[in-house]
Amino acid sequence: MMLFGGKVVATLGFGLGHSLGPVFVAELAPVKMRGVCLALVNTMIVIGQWLNSVAVLGSKHYNNDMAWRIPLITQIVPPALLLIALPIIPESPTWLIIHGRPDEAVKSLRRFNGPSFDVDAAMAVATIAMEKEKAAKKEQERSSWIECFRGTNGRRTLIIVMVYLSQQTIGVNFISGYLTYYFRLAGVNDPLAIGQAAYAIQLFGNMCSWPLVDRLGRRPMIVGGVFIMTALLLVIGGISTIGSQAALSATVAFMCIWGLLYHATLGAVAYTVGGETSSVQLRHKTYSINIMCSTAASCVVFQVMPYLLNTDQANLGGKICFIFFGLSLPMCSAAPRPNKSNIGIGFSYLVRRIRWI
Template identity: 35%
Template structure:
């Protein structure tokens, strides 16, 4: 639900620009109708990302202080406050609406950060990749369909509720989360760190069942915490950039940088534009844009099978390479300006691109950045990763229109050369830095990172009992 709200807010923010009553109440009248000033468009579209950066960054402190459930409770309260501010904003009080979106954006940054770290800590090893990949699924599956459906249903209303209703509907999900928190298990990792081992044991028994050796699981958590405490006396954000943790933080951030370098905002954000260039009517182009989302959902569901069968490194690297090739092809096809067949091909390749992206780079980014961080610094590393994700997304949303729009650089599909080149550099980086984390426990990953095992050897590396650093610590 936290991931859903993140995606819903970003989608509904852009969608409201097409609502006449929203432009009337927050814009100005001109010969062509009501217009929302460009500076306010940029502000409304980017302010949630700004709030998300600070929300993601603060998650580490909040979740370590109050627990994973406590962090979600705080998110819900802050989100409800931000939603109320937006709902009760009167016409032409643009600054108040901006504040509401900033406050809600702060909560959303914590939501999506907490979703990944919580899934990673409460999921059994075999389900860890599937649950963390589901974060991306909820962003891409439910968010666009919900936001588009709401705006389509209210967009033609002449009253202020044409845009107020999409705002207030968001409150359903924080209320559901608050109601469900008493039934949600706290992270056993956090409980052990707080010395509440018996509570952690009960949670592990609830999550794993009576047939699992819960005492062994509890002992592994304690041993891993002993190991990590040896290398960092205090858990601070500075620790994320020291020693081997610097490498882990860099990987957690770069998976999101590579998503943007692979042109996801360019291809998917302008897919409807490409369909219009191919000769489809506006309404049909919109329907095909919805089809792009549907194909992405299929790709994300496909990942549930491949993530444990083929591993994280293999899928991420090969789908990044495939996206690079597709971007370069789009660039070459855009060179002949009036070739209708080329325009059709570009439109078709946006469908192919989204399927490839959603089978690998998209969901695997959330899997990798949650798994490579140490348990001690997970919430902090995940928060930094979400900050970088928000920052990169905001930059691309600002830059892409200047590259594509006819009144600016007017590169159109030739932007594929720019993102194809960036993605090609990303392929090289990913080969040398993305490790294989499939079927690896937290203590095994800690040991391999501390022993500086090369990423391409993570899958085959044998971690023997006598090789575990935690044994050295105990001795």
């Protein structure tokens, strides 16, 4: 019961960080670096998963409670570092303008955009937008959440939710979350050690997304990545039906390749799309809706996965990929995100210049 309570508290913190973090980054990052900065959110997730796996590897030799206590204790380090850094992290310029602190908003904009940034123009646009929002606040107070589903805002919400749901339907919780367990079922010697190599490959894939997210564009990376990963799911599922040790080893190799592609495309770019697609006024609400939908889907997957994978139950092994293959087929489209400011993106939606495919 104590562990369950701790998990509930940790999940609350995860939900807040997952909802507010990308929104905060999208507001502070310079336009030219916003795609990379948002992709770094996934980089931190991969690094965290890897470090947790290292902690499990380091504690596997214990035959007492320390075997599970050490991985839990090490998770205190990231939030502790964040608490130390909080005093030097500037506030969001948008929040400062809303609360009547324009001078601090100017300092925040200059700090993150450099001395050559046109602060006056940015402040003028932001101030006008905030004034209009305040004027309409009373009228929209009761229907503000409904606004996320109307007109162009509804289109934005659908795009973000679709991209994030595709992370769940394409099988990341199986291939990344149950990677080490599957390695053991596949007969891999020392699966925890091999898992470190798999995480290193995933981190390398994520780093590949940094220069590509703005050069190739969001939509080509997402759609291209989803198509290739969907094909690999079919390959992994097909090889798993053979049942030989050589076939199982091949599925392990293809899963490592899949992990590299996921973190180079959908895994990283989803945070870029989520952070910059919604309107400035509804960004927090839109992203909250997105996280709720994504978390609900993730909970379903995590509840079902043990029954599908455990040897004393369905024991599907790699054939689980057939299920995710079917689920991922519809999730092969997304709107492109040009390298524009938030105001420019909003204007593009209003004049319907961005295709919906």
